Structures are given as structure tokens and as C-alpha cells.
Amino acid sequence: MPIDATPDPYADPMVFGQRMQILRTRHGMTRDQLGGLLGRSGSWVKGVETGRLRTPRLEVILRVAELLRVRDLSDLTGDQTTHLPLFTGPGHPRLAAVKAAVDAFPLGASREAPPAEHLAARLARAWSARHSAPNHREVIGALLPGLIRDAQLAVRQADLAATRRAAQARLAEVYSLSQFFIAYQPDAALLWRVVERGLVAAQESEDPHALGIAAWLAAQAHRDAGPNHHDAADAVSLETLRYLEPLLPDAGDDVLAITGALTFEAGYTAARRGESGTAWRYWDQARAMADRLPEDYFHPVTSFSRAIMGAHAVTVAVELHAGGESVRQAAAADAVVIRSRPRRARHRIEEARGYQLDGQPDVALATLAQAHEAAPETIKYNGYAKSIVLEETEAKSPARRRRASALAVRLGLPAA
Template identity: 75%
Template sequence: MPNDATPDPYADPLAFGQRMQILRTHRGLSRPVVAGLLGMSPSWVKQIETGQIGMPKYTLVLRIAELLRVRDLSDLTGDQSAQVDLFIGPGHPRLPAVRDAVNALTLGENREAPSAEHLAARLSTAWAARHEAPNHRQVVGELLPGLIRDAQLATRQADTASDRRAAQAVLSEVYSLSQFFVAYQPDSALLWRVAERGMVAAQESEDPHAIGVAAWLAAQAHRDSGHFDAADAMTMEALGYLERFLPDADDRTAAIAGALQFEAGYTAARRGENGSAWGWWDKARVTAGALAPGYYHPITSFSQAIMGAHAVTVAVELRAGGESVRQAVAADSVAIPSRPRLARHRIEEARAYQLDGQAETALATLEKAHKAAPETIRYNGYARRIVLEETESRFPARRRRAAALAEQLGLLAA
């Protein structure tokens, strides 16, 4: 019987090349784009996908998995005996408590809810704690259950339309903080539930800043799932909505517009669209330049200081090794006041150095990332990929250094 259905890439006995082709097609990437981002030729990609060439070496398999956003390496290789989560970190001990709070209805609570102003002050403290703590997931995970329940209760008890909108704006931001905590943990359904609830609350609030933040996070969720078109649609719709508010916008609203502009560039870079990626980065740079000196958006980290780090990310996603290193050298990482954001920047620098063939420097940079915020690097798929790749190095000293870092990240756990 004829069957026109797309084959399941996770069902045996599909070969590596077939899995790669199905996953590439699902991501909407052409062979020339994948070839360019891997530093190979389109004919090589075709030969791999058609089985004329067998599975490449392990280091290249890891890079293909990163490019295609394969969450478990076995999904690409078909080897179920060697499952390695690349873009999903371990479940945090506080995850069940956060999940329970998100799922709670608060219907039976008779206590009086805190005011929106009180909740906003607690949120500000929580964001500050996240930026300052090396173990930021632990800190945020302790604060979130109470914040979630209180913000949900506040929306239920609001007496007036204006009070309800204010409570919804706070609730949306609580969900934004929750999304930072839940990201890259083994509960994708919870991540999407938080993202969707955050968007609904933001729209109910009618607050441009809240809507922009929710869209920024939702676009990231779409892109990290490989849905580039959905990420672009979300970003462009949010930018179009915010445009009317920008002439008189305060710094935080202007900053979320700038963060969305960079997101458009980030997605373009992931597609391999060089001109569009740098064009959007330049628009974001102009927006950042109009912010008050020293301003730092507490949710997106958007600021004048972050644009150097963003340039590194664009170059890395375009797989431009030399340009990535030049941008890394030029970026003023000391000016990034957030420990997790600084650690993320160090990881991007490490990607740049590895692309440029400077593996030893890449490992040293990852060690700096671990020192800044261990919980950032432990949950970062790019860092995990580099470390795993270098544990296979032909140089014993480098293997030992990578193995020590792998042990710190929990990658060698049984």
C-alpha cells in the first residue's frame, strides 16, 4: 500500500543520512545553508543524506546535532544505547514545586492577595537575585512558587478593570521569570504552558512592555524548537505593535523593542542569512544607543553594553570563526552586570574560539563561564556540545581538561 507520510526520523532502520535529511527539512534549512554553516560543500551534505558517505566522525556529528537543534543525540544517530541530551539539562530539584504552582488554580484560597505594587517589588528583588547569584536557578526556584500563587490570586481578586490589568501585567512578568527557570529542563510541556499563559496575561494587561516581553520569550521558544517561521512571525507582530508607542516610550519599553530587533537578527543568523542578521543587529544597536547611559533591562539584558555580546552571537551562528573571535575580543564582557548573562556570553566566546580552531582557549573560556554562573553552563547545550567534543580530543591534556569540566557539568554521570 502506498504511503505518502513523512517517515519518522526516530524509527529504525533509518540510516544517519536519512535522519539528517528529515530533521534538516523539518527545520526548513536547505542543503547549501547547512553546508555553509558546517563549513562543508552542498555535495557533501547530499552524499551524507543519500548514504553515499557514512556517518561522519563524532565531532562533526555533534556539530550537525547542534545546527539541527537535536535534543538527544540518539535522535540523529539512531543509537538508542548512547543517549546524550544536548539541549536539555538535568531537572532542577525545585522544578516540581514550580510546576505545582503553575498548575494550581488558587480557587479555594480565602486569604487576601498582595497588591500589584507589592508583587512588583518582590519581582524586582527576584530579578536582582537572579542576576547576582551564581546558582541563580536555585534562588529563582525558591522564590517562584510563592510569586506564582500570589500573582494568580491577585488577578482573581482584582475589583476594578484597572486593578485587574495591573495584576495581569505582574502575572505576565512572573511567568517570564518562570520561563527563564524552566528553559532547558526536561519538561517542554511546562515551558510552553508558561509561555502561553504569559502571553495571555500580557494581552489582558494591555501593557506594551508586558506584551513585548512575552513575545520576546515566545519567539525564543519557537526558535529553539526549530520553528523559525513562527519565531519570525511572533517577533514581527510584536515589533509592529510596539511601533506606535516608541516615540514617547520609556527606556524599558524601548529596550524590549531593541531586544526584539536583535531576536530577528538572531533567527536570521540561525537561517544563515548574513545580511539580514547583521542588518537587524545594527537596528538594535541604534535602539540601544538611544537608551540612557548605563541602562540595563532586567529581563532581556538589553543595553548598550550587551551589543558586543550580541555581535559575537550573530557571528557564531553564521559560523564565521575569524569574525566571531574578532567580535569576542572587541566585546566588553566586564560591562555585563548579570552573572548568568556574563556566563552565557563566555559560552558564546567559547563557541567562537572553537570555530576558529582554538580549542584550548574555548575550554579555558568555558571554565570562566562556570566560575561566573555554574547553573548557566550546566544547562547550556552549546557548552555541553563543546565539552563532549573535546573529551574525544587526540591531545591527552585537552581530554583531561574537558573531562574535568564534563564531570562538573554532570555529563559523566551514570
């Protein structure tokens, strides 16, 4: 038992309600907040937690798991016979090699760092592969260990202040690429090491674009850590925006784009809080920045562009749990013009969430199949997609159960 005498839901035998209460408390969420996100009352949450009400149906359990960001469904249900990772995957085969490169601390240098131009070209190829390959984690997982070691080496061997700042900017970008690989993997400590090192390297670089990217990813990490971290997500986003906005009159497209991406992140966090007006206000501001970019512009890290704003609108509506609005925005968005395969798959998953909220589970499943076609590794590690598929494997419709079960098999999930 932990030192604060709080029972550990991962170790002690407890009923569902007790586990839900402990996990809710650890995420800093009140009963009224959790109930509101579930479309229930705070008294309903209390009834489940105290055992006055029976354990809810599977679709409600999956929604609770989604909101509390549990590592494995058994952590919430207490059923140790079925282990199902939700928001973290089983761990990519290349995770150990990436972790070893991040954790290494070589003080000596037995070789010369590659030229800056060579490292920049390798980074550009890695980003291109990340956006174009259906198995993007496999591709960048193979590239990252060498990139991490060489970028660190370049910083250590830089002999001039300007050279060192440029090397720090590249190192920050390598850590940004690393975060895309590590996200939704079963190593939260590694994720935070990469986030923090990326922020430090970006600050040392004094490069506005590098700072914006590192802050954009840090805000996402904070937001995805749960409601207790939403203020931290806002602090990173808004402080960086205050730094970037005075630079915009003379800035190039990349700085304008990362400012737009960060502006949307502030709206995303507001939507996660349920603050509809604030979320859409930030979305409008981000769209205005996107409209200032060339029509064919595509930010190589964030995918920010004119085309992405439709997808962002779907995300805001889904996070606000507005099913009808989600479907309306999905109809207005054009996923085909999103150049990044993983980002296109993520958009399809957000659309599927909207269709599920709107009571259209057959369309949701069809949309998830499209996500799998675009980027199988994206949907494999996405907890929202897994929740929908698992819920529909117990649907009353035999045809829907068959479709959901077939998709579950493709995702490596236990099918009903």
C-alpha cells in the same frame, strides 16, 4: 509507528543516516540547508542519509545534533548505551514544583491575594537574584511556585478594570521569569504553556512594556524550536515592534530598552537563517536604541543596555558561522561590564563558539571555564557548551583532552 507511517527515530532501530534524515525533515530543513550550515554540500548530506558515505566524525555528529536540536545524542546515533542530554538538561530538581504551580487551576480562593506592592517587591527580588546568583535556577525555582500562585490569585480577585490590568502585567512578568527557569529543561509542552499564558496576560494588561517582554521571550522560543518556526519568531518580533515604535518618542527607558531587545531578536533570527546583511542591519538599529539609554542603564529582564551590544555582536557573528569575525567581536566586547551573571556566562559560551569556529579550541575551553565560574547552572544546561567540551575530550592533544575531560566532569558529562 506514527499515524503518518513515518518511522520514529526514537523507537525504531536505524542507522545514523536514516535518523538524521527523519530529524532533518521534521525540522523543515532541506539537504542543501543542512549541508550549508555544516560547511558541506547537499549531496554530502544525501550520501550520509542513504548510507553511501560512512557516519561522520564526532565533531560533525555534535554539530548535526546542534542544528537539529536533538534531545539526546542517542536519538541521533542510535547508540542506546550512552544517553547524553544536549539541548535539555536532565531536569532541575525544582522543575516538578514549578510545573505543578503552572498546571494548577484553582477556581476557589481560600485566602486573600497579597497586596500589589508586596508582589511587585517579590518580583524585583526574584529578578535581582536571577541576575546575581551563580545558581540562579535553584534560587528562582524556589521562588516561582509561590509567585505563580499569588499572581494568579491577584488577577482573579481584582475588582476594578485598572487593578485587573495591572495584575495581568505582573502575572505576565511572573510567566516571563518562569520561562527563564523552564528553558532547556526536558518539558517542551510546559515551556509553550508558559509562553502562551505570558502573551495572553500581557495582552490583557495593555501594558507596552509587558507586551514587549512577552513577545521577546516568545520569539526566542519560536527561533529555538528550529527553522520551521523562524517565520513565527519574525511575526511576533516585527508585529510587536510595529506596535511599540510609535510610542518611543514619549516612552521611558524600559519601553525603549525592550524595543531595542526585540530589534536585536529580529537580527538574531536573521543570523540563524544565514542572512548576514539583515542581521547586522537590525544589530545597528538596536545599538542606536541602546545609545539613547543612560550609560549605566540595565534592563531587569533582557539585560539590554549599552554594554550588551558587544555581546550581541559576538552572537550574530557566531550564528553566521564567521569564526574570524566572531573572534574580532569577542576582542571588542567587554564581558566584565555585563551585570547579569547568567548573561555573562552566556556571552562567554558564545565567545567559546567563536573561538572553536576559528580553530582555537584551547581558547574555547578556557573561555568555557570562565563561563562555568560566572554561572555554573547556565553552562550546565547549554548544548553548545556541551558539544565543544565533548568534541575536545577526543582531541589529539593529550593536554587538551585532559582539560576538556576535567571540564566535562564539572558539567556532569561523561569524560573520555
